[in-house]
Amino acid sequence: MGAQTVASLVSLPRTTRTPTISSDDVLIDLELSLLxxxxxxxxxxxxxxxxxxERLRFLGIVTSNIDELYMVRMAELRRAAIDxxxxxxxxxxxxxxxxxxxxxxxxxxxxxxxxxxxxxxxxLLSWSELTVNExxxxxxxxxxxxxxxxxxxxxxxxxxxxxxxxxxxxLFLAVLFRREAGERLHLAEHDLxxxxxxxxxxxxxxxxxxxxxxVLRANAHLLHPGTIVDSAYLFRVTRGxxxxxxxxxxxxxxxAVALATERxxxxxxxxxxxxxxxxxxxxxxxxxxLRREAIGRDMELTVESVQHVDGLLDLRCLQSLPLPDxxxxxxxxxxxxMPVGERSMFTLVRxxxxxxxxxFDSFDDSVVRFFQxxxxxxxxxxxxxxxxxxGNPSPIVDAxxxxxxSGKQVAVVVELKARFDEEHNVQWSRTLEAAGVDVTHxxxxxxxxxxxxxxxxxxxxxxxxxxxxGTGNYNTRSGRQYTDLSLFSARTDLADAMDVxxxxxxxxxxxxxxxxxxxxxxxxQLLTGLLQRIEREIEHAKxxxxxxxxxxxxxxxxxxxxxxxxxxxxxxxxVELVVRGICILRPGVAGxxxxxxxxxxxxxxxxxxxxYRFENDxxxxxxxxSSDLRSRNLRRRVEVLVPVLGAGCQARLDMILEAYRRDGSxxxxxxxxxxxxxxxxxxxPAQVALA
Numbered sequence: 001m002g003a004q005t006v007a008s009l010v011s012l013p014r015t016t017r018t019p020t021i022s023s024d025d026v027l028i029d030l031e032l033s034l035l036x037x038x039x040x041x042x043x044x045x046x047x048x049x050x051x052x053x054e055r056l057r058f059l060g061i062v063t064s065n066i067d068e069l070y071m072v073r074m075a076e077l078r079r080a081a082i083d084x085x086x087x088x089x090x091x092x093x094x095x096x097x098x099x100x101x102x103x104x105x106x107x108x109x110x111x112x113x114x115x116x117x118x119x120x121x122x123x124l125l126s127w128s129e130l131t132v133n134e135x136x137x138x139x140x141x142x143x144x145x146x147x148x149x150x151x152x153x154x155x156x157x158x159x160x161x162x163x164x165x166x167x168x169x170x171l172f173l174a175v176l177f178r179r180e181a182g183e184r185l186h187l188a189e190h191d192l193x194x195x196x197x198x199x200x201x202x203x204x205x206x207x208x209x210x211x212x213x214x215v216l217r218a219n220a221h222l223l224h225p226g227t228i229v230d231s232a233y234l235f236r237v238t239r240g241x242x243x244x245x246x247x248x249x250x251x252x253x254x255x256a257v258a259l260a261t262e263r264x265x266x267x268x269x270x271x272x273x274x275x276x277x278x279x280x281x282x283x284x285x286x287x288x289x290l291r292r293e294a295i296g297r298d299m300e301l302t303v304e305s306v307q308h309v310d311g312l313l314d315l316r317c318l319q320s321l322p323l324p325d326x327x328x329x330x331x332x333x334x335x336x337x338m339p340v341g342e343r344s345m346f347t348l349v350r351x352x353x354x355x356x357x358x359x360f361d362s363f364d365d366s367v368v369r370f371f372q373x374x375x376x377x378x379x380x381x382x383x384x385x386x387x388x389x390x391g392n393p394s395p396i397v398d399a400x401x402x403x404x405x406s407g408k409q410v411a412v413v414v415e416l417k418a419r420f421d422e423e424h425n426v427q428w429s430r431t432l433e434a435a436g437v438d439v440t441h442x443x444x445x446x447x448x449x450x451x452x453x454x455x456x457x458x459x460x461x462x463x464x465x466x467x468x469x470g471t472g473n474y475n476t477r478s479g480r481q482y483t484d485l486s487l488f489s490a491r492t493d494l495a496d497a498m499d500v501x502x503x504x505x506x507x508x509x510x511x512x513x514x515x516x517x518x519x520x521x522x523x524x525q526l527l528t529g530l531l532q533r534i535e536r537e538i539e540h541a542k543x544x545x546x547x548x549x550x551x552x553x554x555x556x557x558x559x560x561x562x563x564x565x566x567x568x569x570x571x572x573x574x575v576e577l578v579v580r581g582i583c584i585l586r587p588g589v590a591g592x593x594x595x596x597x598x599x600x601x602x603x604x605x606x607x608x609x610x611x612y613r614f615e616n617d618x619x620x621x622x623x624x625x626s627s628d629l630r631s632r633n634l635r636r637r638v639e640v641l642v643p644v645l646g647a648g649c650q651a652r653l654d655m656i657l658e659a660y661r662r663d664g665s666x667x668x669x670x671x672x673x674x675x676x677x678x679x680x681x682x683x684x685p686a687q688v689a690l691a
Contacts, residue, residue: 026586026592027559027562027584027585027586028585028586028673029091029094029095030557030584031077031091032094032095032098032673033557033583033584034069034581034582035069035095035098035099035102036674037580037600037602038062038066038069038102039105039675040675041058041061041065042058042059042102042105042106044058044602044603045058045062045106046105046112048116051330052116052120052329052330053329053330054331054604055113055116056113056318056319056321057319059106059109059110059113059315059316059318059319060316060319062102062106062315063106063314063315064316066103067238068420069099070238070271071238071239071240071270072241072419074270074302075240075242075270077095078092078302078304079302103307103309107309107310107311110318111311114318114321117323120326120329122207122321122322122323122324123207123208123209124199124209124210124211124321125209125210126210127210127218130202130210133204134202134203134204134205137204138200138202138210139215139222142222143219145196146196146212146216147222147223150216150223151191165266165293166189166269166286166289167191167265168264168265168267169236169237169238169239169314170237171192171198171234171236171313171314172191172192172234172236173189173192173217173220173232173233173234174187174234174235174278174282175190175223175224176231176232176282177220177227177229177230178228178230179226179227180227180228181228185230186227187282188224189286190216190223192212192213192216193212196212197320198211198212198314198317198320199211199212199317199320201322207322207324211312213234216232220232233277233278233279234274234275234313235272235273235274235275235278235283235286236272236313237269237271237290238269238270238273239264239265239269240269240270241267241419242264242267254416254426254429254430258426261423267299268294268300268301268302268303269303270302271303271307272287272290272307273307273313274286274306274308275309275313276308276310278306283305283306331604334359334360334691336360336361336362336480337360337361337362338362338365339356339361339365339366340366345366345374345466345488346373346464349466349488350464350490352648353489353644353646353649354487354488354489355486355487355644355649355652356485356486356488357483357485357652357656358472358479358480358483358485359479359481359483359605360691361486363479363484363486364395364476364479364480366486366488367396367468367470367479367486368395368399368479370453370455370466370468371383371385371396371399371400372395374403374457375399375402375403375406375408379457379458379459380408380455380456381456381457382409382411382455382456383408383409383453383455384411384412384454384498385453386412386413386450386451386505387412387413387414387428387474388415388421388451388474389418389425389474389475390425390474391477392424394476395476396474396476397428397431397432400432401432401435401437404432404435405435405436410432410436410437410438411439411440411502412438412439413439413502413506414428414429414432414439414440414442415442415449416442417442417447429441440509443509443510443511444509445636446511446637446638447638448505448638449626449633449638449639450638451469451470451471451472451474451626452467452498452640454466454495454498454499464490465495465498465499466488466490466495467488467490467491467494467495468486468487468488469486469487469489469494469624469625469640470484470485470626471485471486471608471610471625472484472485472608478606478608482607482608483605483607483608483609484608484609485609485610485624487624487642487649494517494643496517497517497519497642500512500515501521511523511524513525515640517643518642519640519642519643520640520641521639521640522634522635522639522640523635523636523637523638523639526627526633526639527558527560527634529641530564531561533612533614533616533621534565534573535564537568537614537615538568538571538573540573541568541571541572541573546618547571547572547574547617548573548574548575548576548613548614548615549565549568549575549576549613549615550576550611550613550615550657550661551576551578551613551629552610552611552656552660553577553578553580553628554579554580554581554607554608554628555579555582555628555629556577556579556582556583556584556585556628556629556630557582557583557584557630557631558630558631558635559584561634565577565585565593566585566592566593566596568595569592569593569594569595570591573595574595574597575595575597576597576657577596577599578599578666579598579599579600579669580600580601580602580606580607580608581600586669586671586673587671588671589671597668598668598669599660599661599663599666599667599668599669600666600667600668600669600675601663601685601686601687602667603665603685603687604687605687609656610624610625610627610628610641611624611653611656612624613653613657620650621643622649622650622653623641623642623644624641624642625639625640625641626640626641627639627640655690656686659690662683663684663685663686663689664678664683666678666686
């Protein structure tokens with residue numbers, strides 16, 4: 001794509017710094033860094049070298065990520081602007097301008113993708129582009145299959161009319177009509193049917209589709225007979241993602257989370273997207289309806305204006321375009337290595353640690369097989385695991401249920417508060433409990449984010465413990481779509497550390513203050529342990545010994561860690577950071593961070609692995625695990641990093657880190673706060689090199 005800047009509207013202003021400046025003055029705003037990440041994902045959708053189906057997928061990913069930004073962060077930013085004004089208001093305005101610029105790019109990209117779809121015989125039509133016969137056939141389909149399920153709800157200030165509930169992320173058509181000519185306008189909203197495809201096939205015209213809202217708009221007069229329909233406009237409501245917990249009648253955490261999950265659909269709206277053509281008065285009436293709804297629930301509405309959108313709302317629908325079955329339109333298949341096959345996981349691991357890189361090494365053939373073989377093995381006596389996001393269906397949960405049903409001792413920690421997976425985790429908890437599994441529902445005040453499991457097996461007179469530590473979830477879908485690491489080990493030191501961890505989580509319902517043998521646990525030990533290792537590199541550098549820090553993570557947002565990296569840079573330590581998403585550290589600032597390099601790899605797979613390498617004067621130390629370097633990971637979660645030993649495993653980590661360091665498609669973060677691609681494709685993308 002060549003040298004370019006794609007985040008100029010979502011980065012902080014350029015500044016000139018002196019060597020003595022406080023590093024706090026050059027930190028990048030967290031929300032702006034998040035938007036810069038979305039900009040890099042959107043760049044993939046904009047790239048014509050990316051196959052069309054994948055471009056549409058990346059467009060959808062940006063849509064989902066922006067939805068989550070509003071659900072999680074925007075209400076908080078708006079409340080801060082109200083309470084604090086001044087700088088908080090300026091920050092909110094900059095973020096909102098950044099979102100506006102990003103959405104404008106996304107709309108242009110969607111138009112470009114639709115044009116490319118036309119080149120392969122697929123057309124997205126408007127109602128006016130249909131023939132009379134096509135309109136007739138779609139009107140018949142509307143009357144038979146769509147209108148019977150539509151229920152108009154009035155949006156009105158008149159007493160006696162119930163306020164319609166507008167579901168989270170639902171699409172609605174606001175219809176303006178008059179009872180008779182010259183009378184005042186009335187407004188009704190209609191939910192788009194969720195059991196119908198968003199894009200309907202145009203009859204007798206292969207490859208042609210039309211958005212369902214176009215059909216509803218053109219036939220709204222049939223839904224309001226005897227009236228004069230003036231116009232109709234699509235809109236979409238996003239609600240906050242907060243999960244306020246209150247004890248249910250039984251006082252159980254499980255019941256409280258289940259109840260809160262049900263109530264979340266009634267959280268206040270945080271965004272209202274509308275078609276650009278919607279009159280201001282209609283948008284104001286929708287906002288007033290949402291405001292009255294929030295007041296009725298003793299809540300606060302933080303959204304004060306609608307967000308105008310050019311083109312389609314919710315661009316995820318474009319992924320359902322009926323593109324031809326042509327391999328050119330998507331990434332070529334990525335065959336996974338089968339590291340286990342028909343062999344026993346326990347025999348493999350007993351002979352030495354096994355380090356795997358997913359999805360290049362099959363997740364199903366290793367992690368899933370580990371649980372399945374443990375469940376079926378008569379010599380296995382117990383299985384322990386932490387579960388955060390396991391997916392649905394889940395072969396791993398199925399294996400745990402079979403293990404419990406066969407009489408094995410099974411103990412799991414299920415994190416009920418895994419955001420937006422709460423409902424699944426409540427259901428899995430109940431399934432596991434019904435099978436006799438000892439289930440711990442997380443830790444009060446903390447999220448259990450660690451990904452660890454331990455299997456105990458009797459081998460002759462020996463009690464063997466087999467440990468799995470992963471950087472990703474026990475989820476087969478993400479195991480195929482995310483890059484993650486798995487360490488399988490029968491080392492006594494690692495098993496002892498996991499015994500301490502599980503004893504704390506399942507018996508005392510609290511994270512242990514520390515883990516032994518070089519393993520680190522948050523929130524009590526991990527931050528201190530990492531800071532100590534950084535200080536060790538600083539001392540090596542000051543003494544003229546070899547010192548380097550190389551880390552691959554998903555996010556860097558903790559100020560204390562940023563300052564530690566800056567101290568290392570100023571002491572002469574070379575710091576190499578591969579950070580997929582949020583990074584508040586500004587590298588390359590003279591006298592502050594000029595020995596720090598930050599790159600981001602965004603590609604076909606979601607980068608999710610975490611690797612920590614400290615040079616330690618030629619005796620390098622390697623850690624992998626669940627933790628990023630954000631405050632929530634270090635201070636408000638139970639996270640685990642474990643040492644990786646053995647020349648073979650360490651060499652593989654070096655190979656992985658080198659592939660990302662040399663990635664020719666990587667985005668480099670510069671001192672001005674902007675990410676740029678070098679355009680130097682001498683080295684292949686890491687995801688290609690490692691496949």
